[in-house]
Amino acid sequence: MASTAGSLQSSSSFSADTMQFLISPRNIKRFDHRDEKCGDPAASREQNNLGLVDYDSLPEFLKHNEFIVNYYRSEWPLRETLLSLFSIHNETLNVWTHLIGFFIFLVLAGYAASIFPVGGAATGINDNPMMEQIRSGNSSIISIPFHDMFFVPTYQTPIPNTPLTSRLSRWPFYIYLAGAMFCLLMSSACHLLSCHSARTSYVMLRLDFAGISGLIVSSFYPLVYYTFACHPFFRNVYLCSITVFGLATIVISLVPVFDSPQFRPVRAVLFACMAASGIVPIAHKMLAFGHRPEAVLTTGYEAVMAMFYGLGVVVYALRVPERWLPGKFDLAGHSHQLFHVLVVAGAYTHYLASVVYLGWREAEGC
Structure with a gap:
C-alpha cells in the first residue's frame, strides 16, 4: 500500500x-x-x-x-x-455533493412555501403542465417535460375554508422537506468535521445516522397522510409504525460498535429495510386508489426513487469502484460520492411525488 x-x-x-x-x-x-x-x-x-x-x-x-x-x-x-471546506482532500466531494443538495431543497422549500403557504390556501391561477397531464389521466412520467418537474402546481379552484380542509394540512409536506434538508446538512457536516477528533467523529456519525433515519421517516409522511387522509385508522397506523421504526433505528445507531467498518453492510441493510417498509402503504394505495391518475403517477415516482436509493445502497455496501482500483478514486468517483448523488436524486424524485400528493388533496379534499 x-x-x-x-x-x-x-x-x-x-x-x-x-x-x-x-x-x-x-x-x-x-x-x-x-x-x-x-x-x-x-x-x-x-x-x-x-x-x-x-x-x-x-x-x-x-x-x-x-x-x-x-x-x-x-x-x-x-x-x-x-x-x-474550500480545499481539496478525499472528503471534498462528499461534503459538497450533499451541501449543494441542501441548498437545492432549501430553494424548493422556499418556492413551495410561496405556492402552498403554511396554514393558508392555494390561491394561484396558473396551471402547471404536469398537473394538466395528471388531470387528463396521463400518468406517464416519461411524457412530462424535464423542466416542468421543477415547479409546484397551482390550482384555479380556491380551497374552501372548512374544518375538514383545515385538518388536511400541509405539515407532512414540509416535514419531508425539513427531513431531507436535515439529512443532507448533517451528512455534509459529518464528512467535514469527523477528522477533527475521535469524539467529534463519534458525535457526527450519530447525527449522520439520525439524518438518514429522518429522511426515510419523513418520506412516508406525505405518502401516508394525503393518501389516507379520509381513512384516519390506516393513516395513523402507518404514521405511527414508521415513526417507531425510525426511532428504533436511531437508538440502535447510538451503539458505538455500529459505526465500525465491519458493520457497513449491516447499516446498509438496516436503512434499506426501513425504506422497504414503504411497500405496504404503496401497495395499499394502489389497491384503494389504483383508478386515480395521481396514485399511478406517485407510484411511478416512488419506483424511480427506490431505484436511486437501492443502487446507492449497493454502491455504498460494496465500495465500488474503488474496490477494483484502490487509490485511483481517492479524490473523485469513489462509492460514497456516488451514493450521495443517488440520495439527492432519490430525494428529489420523492419531492415530485409529494407535490402530486399535496395537490391532490388541496384540490379535492376527501
Whole structure:
C-alpha cells in the first residue's frame, strides 16, 4: 500500500501553481509518532496534523475504507478542519455533493412555501403542465417535460375554508422537506468535521445516522397522510409504525460498535429495510386508489426513487469502484460520492411525488 501511495504522489498532476490557493498542504505524509522524540511533541503533532496523510497513517477511528488510499485529513485543529471546506482532500466531494443538495431543497422549500403557504390556501391561477397531464389521466412520467418537474402546481379552484380542509394540512409536506434538508446538512457536516477528533467523529456519525433515519421517516409522511387522509385508522397506523421504526433505528445507531467498518453492510441493510417498509402503504394505495391518475403517477415516482436509493445502497455496501482500483478514486468517483448523488436524486424524485400528493388533496379534499 505504501508503494501505491508513492506512485500516486509521483504521478499527481497538481502543481504548486495550480494548488497554491488551497488551504490544505499539498504533500501526503506518513505520520510516525517516533518523530516526536527529536523535538517538542506538541509542535510535532501540530505540524503533522496539518498535512494530508495516507490510510496507514490514520488513527483507528478514521479507518473506514481501505480502498481510499490517500488524501486524508487526520486530527486537524477545528479551525483548519472548518476551512478545509474550500480545499481539496478525499472528503471534498462528499461534503459538497450533499451541501449543494441542501441548498437545492432549501430553494424548493422556499418556492413551495410561496405556492402552498403554511396554514393558508392555494390561491394561484396558473396551471402547471404536469398537473394538466395528471388531470387528463396521463400518468406517464416519461411524457412530462424535464423542466416542468421543477415547479409546484397551482390550482384555479380556491380551497374552501372548512374544518375538514383545515385538518388536511400541509405539515407532512414540509416535514419531508425539513427531513431531507436535515439529512443532507448533517451528512455534509459529518464528512467535514469527523477528522477533527475521535469524539467529534463519534458525535457526527450519530447525527449522520439520525439524518438518514429522518429522511426515510419523513418520506412516508406525505405518502401516508394525503393518501389516507379520509381513512384516519390506516393513516395513523402507518404514521405511527414508521415513526417507531425510525426511532428504533436511531437508538440502535447510538451503539458505538455500529459505526465500525465491519458493520457497513449491516447499516446498509438496516436503512434499506426501513425504506422497504414503504411497500405496504404503496401497495395499499394502489389497491384503494389504483383508478386515480395521481396514485399511478406517485407510484411511478416512488419506483424511480427506490431505484436511486437501492443502487446507492449497493454502491455504498460494496465500495465500488474503488474496490477494483484502490487509490485511483481517492479524490473523485469513489462509492460514497456516488451514493450521495443517488440520495439527492432519490430525494428529489420523492419531492415530485409529494407535490402530486399535496395537490391532490388541496384540490379535492376527501
